[in-house]
Amino acid sequence: MAVPIGAEACTCSNAPPGKCPGLQGEDVVFLGTVAAIDSIGVPAADADAAAANPGATVLVRYHFRIRERFAGPDTQEIDIFSGGDDGDCAFRFKNGEQYIVFTNKSDDGRLFATICNGTRLSSEGRALIPQLRAMRNGQRVASVFGVLRRSDPPLLAPSDDPDDPLPHIKLKLRSKDDRFATSTGSDGVYTFYDVHAGEYIYTADLPARFEFTQKTLRGGLPPFRIPNGACFEYNVNALPTGKIRGSVLGPDNKPLAIASVELYRADRYDDSQPGLWGFQSSQGTFEFDHIGPGEYILVFNRLNRMDPNSPFPRSFYPGTPERGDSKFIKLRDGQQLLKADLHVKDGYPTRVIRVQLKWPDSRPPGDVTVMAKAEQGENPAAHRISDGIYEFTLLESVQYTITAWEDLDPQRIPVHRRADHRTAGTDGAEEECGPPARLDAPPITVSGSDSDTGKITLVFAAPDCGKE
Numbered sequence: 001m002a003v004p005i006g007a008e009a010c011t012c013s014n015a016p017p018g019k020c021p022g023l024q025g026e027d028v029v030f031l032g033t034v035a036a037i038d039s040i041g042v043p044a045a046d047a048d049a050a051a052a053n054p055g056a057t058v059l060v061r062y063h064f065r066i067r068e069r070f071a072g073p074d075t076q077e078i079d080i081f082s083g084g085d086d087g088d089c090a091f092r093f094k095n096g097e098q099y100i101v102f103t104n105k106s107d108d109g110r111l112f113a114t115i116c117n118g119t120r121l122s123s124e125g126r127a128l129i130p131q132l133r134a135m136r137n138g139q140r141v142a143s144v145f146g147v148l149r150r151s152d153p154p155l156l157a158p159s160d161d162p163d164d165p166l167p168h169i170k171l172k173l174r175s176k177d178d179r180f181a182t183s184t185g186s187d188g189v190y191t192f193y194d195v196h197a198g199e200y201i202y203t204a205d206l207p208a209r210f211e212f213t214q215k216t217l218r219g220g221l222p223p224f225r226i227p228n229g230a231c232f233e234y235n236v237n238a239l240p241t242g243k244i245r246g247s248v249l250g251p252d253n254k255p256l257a258i259a260s261v262e263l264y265r266a267d268r269y270d271d272s273q274p275g276l277w278g279f280q281s282s283q284g285t286f287e288f289d290h291i292g293p294g295e296y297i298l299v300f301n302r303l304n305r306m307d308p309n310s311p312f313p314r315s316f317y318p319g320t321p322e323r324g325d326s327k328f329i330k331l332r333d334g335q336q337l338l339k340a341d342l343h344v345k346d347g348y349p350t351r352v353i354r355v356q357l358k359w360p361d362s363r364p365p366g367d368v369t370v371m372a373k374a375e376q377g378e379n380p381a382a383h384r385i386s387d388g389i390y391e392f393t394l395l396e397s398v399q400y401t402i403t404a405w406e407d408l409d410p411q412r413i414p415v416h417r418r419a420d421h422r423t424a425g426t427d428g429a430e431e432e433c434g435p436p437a438r439l440d441a442p443p444i445t446v447s448g449s450d451s452d453t454g455k456i457t458l459v460f461a462a463p464d465c466g467k468e
Contacts, residue, residue, distance in 0.1 A: 019229045020230055022135050028078075036062075037062055038060070063079055145191045148190060153290050165184070171190055180192050241290070244296070245340065247342075248344060265297075306397075356388060359439075364408055368406045371402070
């Protein structure tokens with residue numbers, strides 16, 4: 001079954017929809033409530049803390065009371081594990097909460113749950129549960145199903161307006177050969193049955209000033225392809241069509257080369273909490289789409305970092321360092337504000353340093369990395385000028401350590417042979433001498449205030465291979 005994929009620091013497979021696997025004899029899938037939590041291998045006093053943040057070596061056991069079984073043993077209670085080798089993929093259950101649980105069996109027979117296998121709160125499974133029951137009971141299963149909600153972009157939902165399922169909305173799937181139609185129920189759930197294999201365009205008859213898409217997408221829904229016999233869970237959204245576009249402009253009234261901004265509902269701004277992030281592109285503009293009506297705060301450099309790549313302190317729209325002096329961006333339903341420019345000033349003094357790379361012989365094939373590590377504040381970005389030549393912008397008030405290394409490509413470097421001096425008394429004995437995995441250049445420390453040092457040279461050490 002295709003299910004939504006977890007994100008965090010864990011990497012989950014994002015395979016396209018395939019043929020529906022159904023529920024197999026070895027599967028364990030159920031709806032249940034967490035009754036107890038304990039961490040294995042840590043003192044009981046630390047169990048709650050470990051359960052809240054299971055790491056790569058902490059294993060957490062969750063004891064469930066089963067409310068409804070879809071596949072697996074006929075039992076009322078069961079233990080599910082998470083953490084251990086799963087690392088950041090571990091699912092963090094909460095005591096007393098009810099979940100739909102999908103499991104994987106380890107070599108020792110224990111059942112594990114991760115954020116990648118479809119496990120979720122029962123409240124997030126209103127479209128999934130009927131399909132699991134159909135699989136269990138040998139009934140017809142939907143080819144495509146999910147929930148349609150009226151939504152806002154991440155972090156921008158009004159505090160008194162949670163995501164709402166949209167009832168009685170007509171939906172259509174269209175390929176070059178087939179047409180399918182359905183409507184959402186009173187709970188926003190939709191189902192398409194007996195959809196043939198193909199690539200489909202998905203549309204909806206939405207109210208005015210809404211776009212049919214997903215929270216994580218810019219623009220509308222792209223086409224998707226399914227095979228025969230799919231059971232594809234595809235939750236979709238109706239998002240507002242408002243837009244905010246602008247530029248972060250420097251004292252010269254030109255867009256900064258590198259800049260990012262964050263957008264907040266006016267009543268939700270908090271210096272310590274992230275907003276909806278936007279990056280200023282090479283065209284010199286940032287853009288937020290799917291923005292609903294309301295009042296918003298726009299801020300540059302919220303954390304007031306000392307960043308040589310964008311060397312200006314925090315600034316609020318339209319260009320003030322103080323939150324109390326800022327202006328709200330007011331947007332009506334469906335309005336597009338395309339000139340929300342934010343002006344920055346009082347930049348930190350900077351200078352440019354050029355870095356030249358040298359090798360003892362010719363440069364070996366591989367990937368070069370050049371980095372400047374700041375003693376305080378952010379690290380500057382390396383700008384490649386030409387092969388072996390880079391530039392950094394430094395803050396004058398900060399000291400930097402500049403380093404370089406090259407990860408060699410062993411497939412493109414010949415293996416040398418040299419005398420094997422470890423074999424005493426053996427004439428003509430040789431050993432193979434392969435290239436090292438990496439070459440390093442000794443670091444150089446420079447001060448941002450040392451304007452006399454406008455150029456430095458980093459020299460890579462010669463590899464031991466080939467030396468007698």
